[in-house]
Amino acid sequence: MTSSARSFRDLVTDAHDGKLKLPAFQRGWRWRTDKVIKLFDSLRQGYPIGALLFLKGENELLAPRTFEGACVQAPDKDADFLVLDGQQRLTAGIHLLYATGPRQYYIHLDRLLEICNTKKINFENKDEVIKFVHDLDETDSYLIARQRTNDPRSLLVKRHLLCTSILADSTELNLAILDYLQAYPERTNFAYRLIVPFFSLAKTDTVPVIEIESATQIESISRIFTTLNTTGQMLTPFELVVSILYPKDIDLSQEIKDFREQGKYYENMDSTGEILLQTIAMLGGKEPKKANLPKTMNAELYTTHKEPAYNALEALGRFLTDNLGAALDSKGVDMVPYDAIYAPMALALKEINSRNLKGLEKTNAEKKLARWYVGSALSQRYQEGVHNKQVRDYEDFKLWLDDDSSSPPWITEVTIPRLLRHSPNGAIGKLIRGLINSRSPKDPVSSNGIGFRPGAFQTEKHHIFPKKYLPTISGWNKGDQGDVILNLMFLESETNRRWINGNPSDHIREAGKSQNDVIISENYRLQFIERSAFDVLKRPTKSKTDFDEFIILREKSIQDHIAASFSFTINGTEETIDINEEQED
Structure with a gap:
C-alpha cells in the first residue's frame, strides 16, 4: 500500500x-x-x-x-x-x-454581483475582495443547478449564467469573459478582479x-x-457477487431490478437482492449463509436457478399475503417477523406445489407451512444461528410433509408466550399486526375496509390508549410502557388524525354518532378487542388498572386465536424478551 x-x-x-x-x-x-x-x-x-x-x-x-x-x-x-x-x-x-x-452547474453572475453591491465591495481593493471570497459560501446561493443543455455557453450572455465547465479551462474562461464583457462592459472589474482569479477551476x-x-x-x-472509506460501510455480500458475475455477462443489479418490476410481491421481500441469492444457493444444494454468498455463487449456479428461485419467492409472497396478512403486495409495510424465513419457506411451498396435492392434502400441507411461520415468530427462532436453521428446517419440513407424526422437534416445543411487553416492531408484534390485517378490519367510525391490502382505505397504526393520554391517568408512572403491540390497532388515516390524543371512551362516543353499538363493537372485535375489553375502553374515567385490565383481556383474545388457528398451546406464565431485529452469526 x-x-x-x-x-x-x-x-x-x-x-x-x-x-x-x-x-x-x-x-x-x-x-x-x-x-x-x-x-x-x-x-x-x-x-x-x-x-x-x-x-x-x-x-x-x-x-x-x-x-x-x-x-x-x-x-x-x-x-x-x-x-x-x-x-x-x-x-x-x-x-x-x-x-x-444530468444537471449542469452555473455561477449566477447577477446574484453574485448583487451580493457584492449589497456589501459594497470595491473590486480594486484586493484585500477587500479576498475577504469577500473567503466569507462567501454555498448558502449564498451564488451557484445553481439546471437541467442539462447541449450549449451551456449560450446561457452566459443571455442569462448571466457561467457554467462551471468553462471555469475548468483557462483559455475557454478568458474567451467567454471577453464575449460577456462585450455585452456588459460595465462589469469588467467584476469579471477580472473577482471571477477570473478566484473562481477558476483550471488548477485545484x-x-x-x-x-x-x-x-x-x-x-x-x-x-x-x-x-x-468515508462511509465506514462494509461491502455487502450482494455487491461482491455483483462483481463476481459481471465478467460473465451477468448484470446482477439490473436483473434484480427487473425481477422487482416484474413481480407483485418480490419487490417487498428482498430489499438487497440477498434473499434471491440465498434461495438460489439452497436450490443448488449450497449453504445460504449471507456472508459466504461470494464464495458460493457462480455464473452456472445463478443462471440455472434464478428463475425457479424468483418464482418460488413470488409464490411465497402470495401465500403469506393471502393467508397470514403479511401485506407483501403493499409497499413500505413490514409485517413479516424474519426475512430469514423467505428462502427455506419458498422452497417448502415449491415442494408442496410440485406434488400436485389436492383438497384436504393440500390444505393440511399449507397448514403446516403456516404453523412453521407462526411458530418461528412465537419462539423467535431466526434470531441467531440463522443459516443452519434455514437448511435444517427445510429438510425437516419435507419429512413432515411425508409423515404427519414427523413434526420438527422445535415446532412441537413452541408455546404461546405472554404478550404483555412485546413491541409492535418485534417478531411477535409483526406477527400480530399481520393477523389483524388478515381479518379484513374495518374503521370504527366509517366502517370502511382498512388494513394493508388492495382496495382498503388509507390506514395508519394507532395507540388505543394514546401515548400522550397515558401519563394523565391515575397510577401511571414514568417508565411505564404504553408502546406495546397489545395497545395498537389500525384506523383509517382520517380517524387516526382525530384520535391521536384523548380518552378511548371519547373515541367510541364519536364512532357512535355514525354507527350503532353493535357495529362498533364488531369493528373492534375484528382487531382482537372482544366485548369485555371493549367495555373497559368505554369507561369514562380510567386508571393504570383499567389499562392493565384491557391489555390482559386483549392478550387472551389473541392467544386464543393463535391456539385455535395454528394448534399451539398457551403458556400462561412464560414471558419472552422482546427482540426487534434478527441477526445472523
Missing part, C-alpha cells in the same frame, strides 16, 4: 477519460445537487475534500465500469486504477468540470490518494474499504 498527493483536477480528467474506473460492486451515483455545490465551494476555497482509495490496475473479479458522465471513448481504455472510495466526489467533479451529468489543490496492489484478495479489499 502506498500513498501520494495528486491534483483533484487531474484525477477528474482521468475519471472522465477512462483511466480511472469503478469496480462493479460500487454503489451508484447518489449525491444530490446540494452536495455537488458544497464540493465546488470547497474546491474554490481550497478546503480538504478527503482521501481517495484506489486499487492498481484492473481486477477480473471487480469488472471495471466507467463513471457517470465519462466520455464515450472511456469504456475502451484500460484503467490504471479502480476507485474503491471516491466515486461520489469524482463523479461530482466530472459534472462540474465537464458538464456531462492536491488530495491524498491511497493505492493498494492489484493482487490483493477480494476479502482484503472489502476489509480495507471498510477501514478507510
Whole structure:
C-alpha cells in the first residue's frame, strides 16, 4: 500500500477519460445537487475534500465500469486504477468540470454581483475582495443547478449564467469573459478582479490518494474499504457477487431490478437482492449463509436457478399475503417477523406445489407451512444461528410433509408466550399486526375496509390508549410502557388524525354518532378487542388498572386465536424478551 498527493483536477480528467474506473460492486451515483455545490465551494476555497482509495490496475473479479458522465471513448481504455472510495466526489467533479451529468452547474453572475453591491465591495481593493471570497459560501446561493443543455455557453450572455465547465479551462474562461464583457462592459472589474482569479477551476489543490496492489484478495479489499472509506460501510455480500458475475455477462443489479418490476410481491421481500441469492444457493444444494454468498455463487449456479428461485419467492409472497396478512403486495409495510424465513419457506411451498396435492392434502400441507411461520415468530427462532436453521428446517419440513407424526422437534416445543411487553416492531408484534390485517378490519367510525391490502382505505397504526393520554391517568408512572403491540390497532388515516390524543371512551362516543353499538363493537372485535375489553375502553374515567385490565383481556383474545388457528398451546406464565431485529452469526 502506498500513498501520494495528486491534483483533484487531474484525477477528474482521468475519471472522465477512462483511466480511472469503478469496480462493479460500487454503489451508484447518489449525491444530490446540494452536495455537488458544497464540493465546488470547497474546491474554490481550497478546503480538504478527503482521501481517495484506489486499487492498481484492473481486477477480473471487480469488472471495471466507467463513471457517470465519462466520455464515450472511456469504456475502451484500460484503467490504471479502480476507485474503491471516491466515486461520489469524482463523479461530482466530472459534472462540474465537464458538464456531462444530468444537471449542469452555473455561477449566477447577477446574484453574485448583487451580493457584492449589497456589501459594497470595491473590486480594486484586493484585500477587500479576498475577504469577500473567503466569507462567501454555498448558502449564498451564488451557484445553481439546471437541467442539462447541449450549449451551456449560450446561457452566459443571455442569462448571466457561467457554467462551471468553462471555469475548468483557462483559455475557454478568458474567451467567454471577453464575449460577456462585450455585452456588459460595465462589469469588467467584476469579471477580472473577482471571477477570473478566484473562481477558476483550471488548477485545484492536491488530495491524498491511497493505492493498494492489484493482487490483493477480494476479502482484503472489502476489509480495507471498510477501514478507510468515508462511509465506514462494509461491502455487502450482494455487491461482491455483483462483481463476481459481471465478467460473465451477468448484470446482477439490473436483473434484480427487473425481477422487482416484474413481480407483485418480490419487490417487498428482498430489499438487497440477498434473499434471491440465498434461495438460489439452497436450490443448488449450497449453504445460504449471507456472508459466504461470494464464495458460493457462480455464473452456472445463478443462471440455472434464478428463475425457479424468483418464482418460488413470488409464490411465497402470495401465500403469506393471502393467508397470514403479511401485506407483501403493499409497499413500505413490514409485517413479516424474519426475512430469514423467505428462502427455506419458498422452497417448502415449491415442494408442496410440485406434488400436485389436492383438497384436504393440500390444505393440511399449507397448514403446516403456516404453523412453521407462526411458530418461528412465537419462539423467535431466526434470531441467531440463522443459516443452519434455514437448511435444517427445510429438510425437516419435507419429512413432515411425508409423515404427519414427523413434526420438527422445535415446532412441537413452541408455546404461546405472554404478550404483555412485546413491541409492535418485534417478531411477535409483526406477527400480530399481520393477523389483524388478515381479518379484513374495518374503521370504527366509517366502517370502511382498512388494513394493508388492495382496495382498503388509507390506514395508519394507532395507540388505543394514546401515548400522550397515558401519563394523565391515575397510577401511571414514568417508565411505564404504553408502546406495546397489545395497545395498537389500525384506523383509517382520517380517524387516526382525530384520535391521536384523548380518552378511548371519547373515541367510541364519536364512532357512535355514525354507527350503532353493535357495529362498533364488531369493528373492534375484528382487531382482537372482544366485548369485555371493549367495555373497559368505554369507561369514562380510567386508571393504570383499567389499562392493565384491557391489555390482559386483549392478550387472551389473541392467544386464543393463535391456539385455535395454528394448534399451539398457551403458556400462561412464560414471558419472552422482546427482540426487534434478527441477526445472523
